[in-house]
Amino acid sequence: MSGADARGSGDGGAVASRRSAVARLRLTRVALAVAATVAALLWALAAALATVLVLVVIDRALGLSQPLRGAAIPFAAVVGAALCLLVAWRNRGVMRLLDVALWIEHRAGSMSYALVTLADPGAGERAELEVAVAGSRWTRPLAIASARAVAVPLAASLALVMLLRALPAPTVLRLAVPRPGDVLAGPAAGRRDRLAPLVATVSPPPYTRLPSVTLEDPATIPGVEGSAVVVEGRGDPAGLRARVGDSALAITRDGDRWRSALLLPPQAAALRFTDGGESRVIVLAPFADSVPVVTITSPARDSVLRSPPRGALRLEANLHDDFGLTSSRFEVIVTSGELETFTSRTAVVGAAALSGVRDTTRDAVLPLDSLGLQPGDVLSVRAVAADGRVPVPDRGASETRTWRIARVGEYDSLAIEGAPPPGGDSSLVSERMLIMTTEALQRRRPHLARAQVVGESRDISRDQARLRRRVADIVFMRLSAQPTGEESEGEQGAAPQTPAQVLAAAEAATARATGGVATDFSEDESPVVAVNRPLLEAYDAMWDATRELDIGEPGTALPFMRAALAAIQRAREAERVYLRGAPPRVVVDLPRVRLAGDRAGAAPSGRVPRTAEPRLPPMLAGRFARDLAMLLAGAPGAAADSLQLLRVDALDGSSEFAAALDTLVRRLRAGGDATAALIAARRAADAGTDRAAPGLARWAGVAP
Amino acid sequence: MSTFVFATAQYESGDWDSAPLLPANIIDTIARYTTIDVAPAGVVVPLGSADLLRYPFVYLTGHLPVRFTDQERAMVRRFNDRGGMLFVDDHNHDVDGQFHKTATEEIARAVAPLAPLPNTDPLYSAFFHFDDGPPDTSQELNGWGDNLVHRQLLAVVRDGRIVVLYSNKDYSSEWNYSPRNKRLFAVDNTRFAVNIIVYALTR
Numbered sequence: 091m092s093g094a095d096a097r098g099s100g101d102g103g104a105v106a107s108r109r110s111a112v113a114r115l116r117l118t119r120v121a122l123a124v125a126a127t128v129a130a131l132l133w134a135l136a137a138a139l140a141t142v143l144v145l146v147v148i149d150r151a152l153g154l155s156q157p158l159r160g161a162a163i164p165f166a167a168v169v170g171a172a173l174c175l176l177v178a179w180r181n182r183g184v185m186r187l188l189d190v191a192l193w194i195e196h197r198a199g200s201m202s203y204a205l206v207t208l209a210d211p212g213a214g215e216r217a218e219l220e221v222a223v224a225g226s227r228w229t230r231p232l233a234i235a236s237a238r239a240v241a242v243p244l245a246a247s248l249a250l251v252m253l254l255r256a257l258p259a260p261t262v263l264r265l266a267v268p269r270p271g272d273v274l275a276g277p278a279a280g281r282r283d284r285l286a287p288l289v290a291t292v293s294p295p296p297y298t299r300l301p302s303v304t305l306e307d308p309a310t311i312p313g314v315e316g317s318a319v320v321v322e323g324r325g326d327p328a329g330l331r332a333r334v335g336d337s338a339l340a341i342t343r344d345g346d347r348w349r350s351a352l353l354l355p356p357q358a359a360a361l362r363f364t365d366g367g368e369s370r371v372i373v374l375a376p377f378a379d380s381v382p383v384v385t386i387t388s389p390a391r392d393s394v395l396r397s398p399p400r401g402a403l404r405l406e407a408n409l410h411d412d413f414g415l416t417s418s419r420f421e422v423i424v425t426s427g428e429l430e431t432f433t434s435r436t437a438v439v440g441a442a443a444l445s446g447v448r449d450t451t452r453d454a455v456l457p458l459d460s461l462g463l464q465p466g467d468v469l470s471v472r473a474v475a476a477d478g479r480v481p482v483p484d485r486g487a488s489e490t491r492t493w494r495i496a497r498v499g500e501y502d503s504l505a506i507e508g509a510p511p512p513g514g515d516s517s518l519v520s521e522r523m524l525i526m527t528t529e530a531l532q533r534r535r536p537h538l539a540r541a542q543v544v545g546e547s548r549d550i551s552r553d554q555a556r557l558r559r560r561v562a563d564i565v566f567m568r569l570s571a572q573p574t575g576e577e578s579e580g581e582q583g584a585a586p587q588t589p590a591q592v593l594a595a596a597e598a599a600t601a602r603a604t605g606g607v608a609t610d611f612s613e614d615e616s617p618v619v620a621v622n623r624p625l626l627e628a629y630d631a632m633w634d635a636t637r638e639l640d641i642g643e644p645g646t647a648l649p650f651m652r653a654a655l656a657a658i659q660r661a662r663e664a665e666r667v668y669l670r671g672a673p674p675r676v677v678v679d680l681p682r683v684r685l686a687g688d689r690a691g692a693a694p695s696g697r698v699p700r701t702a703e704p705r706l707p708p709m710l711a712g713r714f715a716r717d718l719a720m721l722l723a724g725a726p727g728a729a730a731d732s733l734q735l736l737r738v739d740a741l742d743g744s745s746e747f748a749a750a751l752d753t754l755v756r757r758l759r760a761g762g763d764a765t766a767a768l769i770a771a772r773r774a775a776d777a778g779t780d781r782a783a784p785g786l787a788r789w790a791g792v793a794p
Numbered sequence: 795m796s797t798f799v800f801a802t803a804q805y806e807s808g809d810w811d812s813a814p815l816l817p818a819n820i821i822d823t824i825a826r827y828t829t830i831d832v833a834p835a836g837v838v839v840p841l842g843s844a845d846l847l848r849y850p851f852v853y854l855t856g857h858l859p860v861r862f863t864d865q866e867r868a869m870v871r872r873f874n875d876r877g878g879m880l881f882v883d884d885h886n887h888d889v890d891g892q893f894h895k896t897a898t899e900e901i902a903r904a905v906a907p908l909a910p911l912p913n914t915d916p917l918y919s920a921f922f923h924f925d926d927g928p929p930d931t932s933q934e935l936n937g938w939g940d941n942l943v944h945r946q947l948l949a950v951v952r953d954g955r956i957v958v959l960y961s962n963k964d965y966s967s968e969w970n971y972s973p974r975n976k977r978l979f980a981v982d983n984t985r986f987a988v989n990i991i992v993y994a995l996t997r
Binding site: 425430487490676685 | 806807814815817818821822823825826827828829832834835857858859861863864886891892896903921922923938967972973982985
């Protein structure tokens with residue numbers, strides 16, 4: 091081997107040794123990092139356990155609220171995480187190779203900083219350093235340091251766990267897993283108070299499928315009507331009283347607790363617990379199970395069927411309930427007869443059991459052929475659904491659809507065939523077109539010469555005049571079957587009639603049409619005026635529009651044209667109204683029959699006008715006496731409050747007394763001499779007459 | 795004091811106008827026996843309309859099934875809550891008839907279940923004395939309908955006051971004639987109507 095080879099070989103072995111030293115150093119760094127991490131985690135665990143322990147002690151001493159207890163575990167976790175980060179920060183040196191080398195040199199002193207030098211990336215190749223390091227071992231100091239770092243927090247954690255396990259389980263669970271109702275497992279310091287805390291458990295009826303709810307120290311207990319309610323408190327039940335309204339409730343013992351059970355009543359009520367001189371009132375606030383909501387969607391409306399009816403009627407309904415439906419069906423009633431003789435048949439179709447669904451749609455088919463319907467029969471159909479309420483299910487029903495089977499005679503009097511639009515309709519279209527033309531002219535007006543505006547406006551005016559004559563023809567055709575002679579000789583012919591003349595002619599025509607008697611309309615106007623009034627209004631408005639268009643003012647003509655359009659629209663709507671079931675209108679001649687009857691057997695009046703206010707009711711008088719006693723006992727403030735409440739009740743029927751009380755209360759609150767006000771109140775309380783016996787109230791209009 | 799107007803309820807289902815002459819007859823009776831300022835003609839008021847609240851007393855009758863719409867039901871409830879009195883008469887005079895079955899069910903849904911009205915109720919002495927309770931009708935005595943003579947009326951009473959009066963006695967047939975024919979009766983058979991109206995207006 092040459093010297094160069096030997097040098098080369100020697101250099102190669104040195105490099106290998108150096109690499110070996112650095113590798114060992116890196117392995118040591120990993121080991122230290124693992125130890126530091128485990129130590130940080132164990133410290134975090136210990137800190138969290140210590141926090142829990144402290145909070146348990148505080149809860150046992152003071153009784154933390156449920157929200158605070160719910161936040162205990164997250165708070166402990168935060169404390170642990172903070173300590174974990176702090177420990178990791180303090181041991182951050184394990185991540186740096188040079189620091190690890192120094193740490194080893196400090197504990198294995200034979201290397202004379204050879205390892206530190208090798209750990210320096212700029213140290214170069216130093217074979218003698220590798221030799222110096224190769225002889226050193228630092229496994230033991232590493233193991234000792236790692237064990238020491240882990241052992242302390244591990245021991246602390248184990249000790250804390252043992253301490254927590256030594257505490258009563260409910261005490262720790264109250265904090266670890268807080269639940270509504272475990273307030274009763276709280277500190278014993280307040281156990282002398284049996285009315286606080288209280289826990290109410292509300293269990294809705296099973297059919298509602300709602301979960302039970304536990305309430306801590308409730309002021310109000312809400313729930314479905316009929317829910318089972320259990321109220322619990324700490325201590326012995328002896329001497330405790332519980333009432334709902336006038337009903338006493340049983341109180342039983344359950345270990346170191348008392349409990350009272352009841353059902354939520356249908357109406358709101360006060361649940362009162364009494365323990366010696368102390369009491370506690372809890373409002374029972376039930377809500378009722380809703381009746382199912384049923385909406386029939388088919389048939390969508392009432393109708394009349396031709397006789398004999400054929401085919402089938404499709405029935406469909408939407409059902410909804412707040413807790414669940416149990417059954418549904420369609421009810422059918424067929425009523426036959428007329429005048430005083432009616433018979434009826436009932437049937438049920440589409441009956442189905444529902445498995446507690448809250449929303450559903452049900453349908454059925456009703457074959458009309460099978461019903462044997464006759465002319466004049468009335469078919470009534472509705473959907474009905476029931477819920478699962480106990481003891482009696484609620485039934486909801488839809489609106490009823492009524493289908494009548496037409497009688498033969500009805501075909502003579504009821505036109506149901508499609509008909510062409512009435513004459514007014516074509517007028518409507520024309521008037522709308524004229525309005526659009528006029529509006530276009532009005533928009534172009536700023537850009538047109540005055541002469542052109544006037545010319546185009548008069549063109550529209552001529553169309554408007556022709557339309558007006560058509561409206562007049564419609565009116566007069568109805569009256570006399572002959573078109574009116576208005577402007578019949580052309581635009582430049584005879585002077586046109588005024589609207590008043592047209593109106594007068596219309597009324598005259600009415601008299602002709604009805605033989606001079608117009609009795610079928612109740613108001614002052616005759617039938618022809620009532621029927622044609624919208625068209626006459628349109629006619630009038632068209633006159634005004636024509637006048638404005640003739641002088642070249644399309645803008646001022648437009649309001650009249652729109653009024654004409656609206657009037658024609660009203661005429662269309664009015665003529666499509668079908669008056670159904672109008673009973674005869676009979677007017678009684680009251681002056682002729684007034685007091686003409688024989689009043690033998692009438693109850694004697696026996697009533698006289700009241701001359702004074704009724705005497706104060708005994709209940710109010712008693713309260714007034716108690717308030718005066720309170721006043722004499724030297725409690726003017728309390729007496730004033732009580733008198734104010736008395737005044738509220740006195741306002742209903744004892745106004746003089748209420749006014750006197752008002753004065754008295756103000757004097758008492760002002761702190762001045764209330765003697766005069768007190769005397770006035772007493773006199774008002776003693777005044778008046780006895781109240782009338784129950785019976786008829788005063789009624790000036792009855793004179794038996 | 796406003797004028798009393800006799801109102802007949804017009805409901806969507808059934809034949810609400812089955813006794814067209816009754817309103818005029820009762821108006822005539824009221825004028826014959828009292829000084830109540832009564833309008834000379836009755837009105838027809840849709841049961842689902844807010845106009846219902848303008849009248850303190852509303853008469854409802856018919857032969858066919860009675861099924862109120864939601865709006866009618868709500869308005870009847872509101873009408874009663876505001877002090878109105880609804881007088882329902884079964885024109886079928888048949889407790890097995892569809893009018894009775896459906897009308898009583900609808901009243902129970904809209905207001906409250908009906909209960910027998912004692913024959914000592916102030917209604918029977920509100921004007922004329924009817925010591926035996928509601929007067930019988932010729933329809934009952936002739937065996938029409940259910941062939942029963944109903945001894946009591948039904949009612950919904952709230953705070954001591956009748957808010958719904960229900961009859962199976964078929965006063966709608968008994969009183970459904972022109973008031974001019976009243977002179978043919980030895981005893982006016984519409985006198986009980988005065989009690990009903992006076993009760994409705996004064997209680």
